[in-house]
Amino acid sequence: MTAEQRHRILIAATPTPNGDLHVGHMAGPYLAADVYARYLRAAGLPVTYTTATDDSQTYVTSTARRQGTTPARLAAESTLAIEGSLTALGIELSAPEGRVLPPIDARYREAVTEFVRALHEAGRLRTLTVRLPYAERAGQYLYDGLLSGSCPSCGAASSGGGCEDCGHPNNFDELREARYALDAEDPVSYREETILALPMEEYRAELEAHFAEVLPRWRPRPARLVRELLDRPLPVIPVTVPGDWGVPAPFAPTPGQVVYPWVEAMPASMYATWWANGADRSLPYDEYWKASHGAEPVYFHGFDNVYHWGLVDLVLLLAHGDRYVRPSASVVNEFYELDHAKFSTSRNHLIRGAELVAETPRDTARFYLALTLPERERTNFDRAALAEVTARRLTGPWNELAARLAERTEPVGAEPQQITAAGRADEERFAAALRDCFELTGFSVARAAALLADRIAELNERAAGPGELGDLLAAVRSLLAWSAPILVDTARRAAEAGVVLALDAGPADKIAPFRVPPLP
Structure with a gap:
């Protein structure tokens, strides 16, 4: 070993x-x-x-x-x-x-x-x-x-x-x-x-x-x-x-x-x-x-x-x-x-x-705690901030991304989509940034949550544009995999629907379309 x-x-x-x-x-x-x-x-x-x-x-x-x-x-x-x-x-x-x-x-x-x-x-x-x-x-x-x-x-x-x-x-x-x-x-x-x-x-x-x-x-x-x-x-x-x-x-x-x-x-x-x-x-x-x-x-x-x-x-x-x-x-x-x-x-x-958790969906609660937990200095929990921040940085853009991806994939059905070299490089850059958050040398759940929120916003914008569908699907699959330690219920629903959540999915030329589970 x-x-x-x-x-x-x-x-x-x-x-x-x-x-x-x-x-x-x-x-x-x-x-x-x-x-x-x-x-x-x-x-x-x-x-x-x-x-x-x-x-x-x-x-x-x-x-x-x-x-x-x-x-x-x-x-x-x-x-x-x-x-x-x-x-x-x-x-x-x-x-x-x-x-x-x-x-x-x-x-x-x-x-x-x-x-x-x-x-x-x-x-x-x-x-x-x-x-x-x-x-x-x-x-x-x-x-x-x-x-x-x-x-x-x-x-x-x-x-x-x-x-x-x-x-x-x-x-x-x-x-x-x-x-x-x-x-x-x-x-x-x-x-x-x-x-x-x-x-x-x-x-x-x-x-x-x-x-x-x-x-x-x-x-x-x-x-x-x-x-x-x-x-x-x-x-x-x-x-x-x-x-x-x-x-x-x-x-x-x-x-x-x-x-x-x-x-x-x-x-x-x-x-x-x-x-x-x-x-x-x-x-x-x-x-x-x-x-x-x-x-x-x-x-x-x-x-x-x-x-x-x-x-x-x-x-x-x-x-x-x-x-x-x-x-x-x-x-x-x-x-x-x-x-x-x-x-x-x-x-x-x-x-x-x-x-x-009785008043807030579990993944929403976990995301807000992850984003605001006191890693290096005292931080503050606030119910109003929880509602505003999670709507703006998580549930709103996430559900828009889910809807836009469904629109983009509907015309192609189950036909696998091509992933370009640029798409694979984009995946690798994102994975490297999240891996640095999760390894002990730079461990930071708060930084991971912030990077995930930024990635959700970025992919939401990409989903509204004319970019390669295969690259978008690969990026969203990677987002689901790397958000799984925080968004546990969403990851479970995605896995049950057949999405591969391996952190290192390996090099691939094509990816089959899938749906993103919406957040409540």
């Missing part, structure tokens, strides 16, 4: 099941990874696209307490909602028939336990005494979603673990003006506790070598954050924490503690990959991530998770020696806003994925 034919493992950031996915989530890692996965499949390359719900996050327990329910019930109900929204938007995860997300069950917990136990047995973990914030009245150690305060790096309001604004981490007692997220009046003190931790600094040389190779494939702002993090002393990674929700830590030095939720993401990704490939009980949960398989993992996540997905997960792999493959890239998105304000579940300032 050549480097180009390696099995790609695409991991979208593990969604926290404390509610449904909203459009801000969908326009980030899930749609981008879906488009890339569909492109790889169309190119005939092996790919597994997967994720798993992040049930152990403290945001599940904090939301459950606010809603007066249990974490288990909230996680179960939210997982069903998340699966519904993913399906509604046509996010096609690799999964057994009739399933979407892997179950967070006993096998999952075994995978997490096996992963951290191997680190402990290899002597990679260190016993560490740290100061942790503690809510006195609640009797609760505070970390991540249970903790709020000010970022020690930029001063912005932040939860524990990491700052959404600047991306820098905070651990233990580093968050300033610490408060209990569920009760700001509950006095917060600091208590010493012994945990197990993984010193990131011990892997500096390997980190620097890895990022020297892969950062050219990252977008500028997240790449700059990685360099900022490497320019200062690297923190330790808590592997166990004193908590009452999550996978129990199997270590004698830390009785009653759980595995730190962010550490779960790495074995969760391995478990999800195993599950997506058939959940063969004769294979270990980490089978597909072993270096011997030579797979190529690619992560899709937001800027606020650069530290965790970019560095923490990598160190967790490095700590296992040469056992595992390492990610070749992280595709990082910025925040997608709604009416120029951050999506917010607590303020009900959001649109859920399933709600969007």
Whole structure:
């Protein structure tokens, strides 16, 4: 197998099941990874696209307490909602028939336990005494979603673990003006506790070598954050924490503690990959991530998770020696806003994925999200803009093109039409431009959507003129093939009607007439 034919493992950031996915989530890692996965499949390359719900996050327990329910019930109900929204938007995860997300069950917990136990047995973990914030009245150690305060790096309001604004981490007692997220009046003190931790600094040389190779494939702002993090002393990674929700830590030095939720993401990704490939009980949960398989993992996540997905997960792999493959890239998105304000579940300032598709045809929704998703800077979702932009750049010219092509082909019936050398060269230029959008070195769903819109307008004008019908048909067939990762329902209807949607259809002298499925 050549480097180009390696099995790609695409991991979208593990969604926290404390509610449904909203459009801000969908326009980030899930749609981008879906488009890339569909492109790889169309190119005939092996790919597994997967994720798993992040049930152990403290945001599940904090939301459950606010809603007066249990974490288990909230996680179960939210997982069903998340699966519904993913399906509604046509996010096609690799999964057994009739399933979407892997179950967070006993096998999952075994995978997490096996992963951290191997680190402990290899002597990679260190016993560490740290100061942790503690809510006195609640009797609760505070970390991540249970903790709020000010970022020690930029001063912005932040939860524990990491700052959404600047991306820098905070651990233990580093968050300033610490408060209990569920009760700001509950006095917060600091208590010493012994945990197990993984010193990131011990892997500096390997980190620097890895990022020297892969950062050219990252977008500028997240790449700059990685360099900022490497320019200062690297923190330790808590592997166990004193908590009452999550996978129990199997270590004698830390009785009653759980595995730190962010550490779960790495074995969760391995478990999800195993599950997506058939959940063969004769294979270990980490089978597909072993270096011997030579797979190529690619992560899709937001800027606020650069530290965790970019560095923490990598160190967790490095700590296992040469056992595992390492990610070749992280595709990082910025925040997608709604009416120029951050999506917010607590303020009900959001649109859920399933709600969007209920009011907008799926391909239209996918096109608008693709065109406006926040790849390099914050962008904005606006219902009025969705209607105006898609009518002007997608549905209007697309349906005019479909009608004009039907008029042009009616007199010739099913007779194949000649493709000229100029027509083949035009196809190749268009394919090269879209291929550059879909390959990791220049990956940009937004640029692809813009190029597709421009091509629709161009071919609509050509269809109204006297040009070669064979060249027009070849160009439209290529448009259908390269728009398929975004316009999934239209591509399916075209394929069912017999249109060949191979990305590389090969040189051809003639093409049979066909009809373009209209957009609703």
